[in-house]
Amino acid sequence: MNQDQMKPLNRFFVFIYYLVGLIADILHPVTVEGLERLPQSGALLCPNHSSNWDPVLVALKLPVNYRLHIMAKEELFHNPILGWILRKVGAFPVNRGGSDIQSVKTALQAIKSGDNLLMFPEGTTIRNGVGYADGLPAHAHGGVAMIGVRAGATLVPVFVDGEKKLFHRTRIIFGEPYQPQISGRHGTAEEIQKAADGVLAAAYALGGQAVGGKPL
Known part of the structure; x- marks a missing residue:
């Protein structure tokens, strides 16, 4: 166990972790x-x-001391109570409508400090291959790779079953960690987009699917 994992845990986070975990295990066993x-x-x-x-x-399926931060859509923080809870458990908002320098800085700092970050390459909820936010086919946004490269992060593709019915089991599969290959310190725009596309494709492939959820 490294020094970062030995830091005292937020008691409120621990309480929420186990309380919500108990509820989630009943509604959506994993x-x-x-x-x-x-x-x-x-x-x-x-x-x-x-x-x-x-x-x-x-x-909730990560160890309680995993030191996870979550980049979450800004709309969730508009409710003062929910926003307060989200911040207490390590989430921070991102404005998906444009460049959000503060959220990028927060993400970079989380990783560079030795903590871990959860970020969705698609940037929005995807169903039937179409994103709710932009109406476009499922695709990766380059921001996830840009943050990963600049922070020196290890990328981990993760597959989560698409259809979630109450009381029906869901799969979560963590893939092999890796660092994307780029030229120079930050890579070219093409390399960054290729890295983002690659980690998203790897995530879907863990579940035997192509990007957007169609079977391979």
């Missing part, structure tokens, strides 16, 4: 594969995104 592959620190977890339950289920 089978987890590949948890032993996770780096202890400096990881950027990159799941596919089909449900608002995804970040909750993934986070």
Whole structure:
């Protein structure tokens, strides 16, 4: 266990972790594969995104001392109570409508400090291959790779089953960690987009699917 994992845990986070975990295990039981592959620190977890339950289920299946931060859509923080809770458990907002320098800085700092970050390459909920936010076919946004490269993070593709029915089991599969190959310090725009596309494709492939959820 490294020094970062030995830091005192937020008691409120621990309470929420076990309380919500108990509820989630009843509503959406989960089978987890590949948890032993996770780096202890400096990881950027990159799941596919089909449900608002995804970040909750993934986070709850990580060790309570995993030091996870979650980049979440800004709209969730508009409710003062929910926003307060989210911040207490390590989430921070991102404005998906444009360049959000503060959220990028927060993400970079989380990884560079030795903590871990969960960020969805698609940037929005995807169902039937179409994103709700932009109406476009499922695709990766380059921001996830840009943050990963600049922070020196280890990328971890994560697959989460798309359809989530109450009381039906969901799969979460953690893939092999890796660092994208780029030229120079920050890579070219083409290399960054290729890295983002690659980690998203790897996430879907863990579940035997192509990007957007279609069977391979």
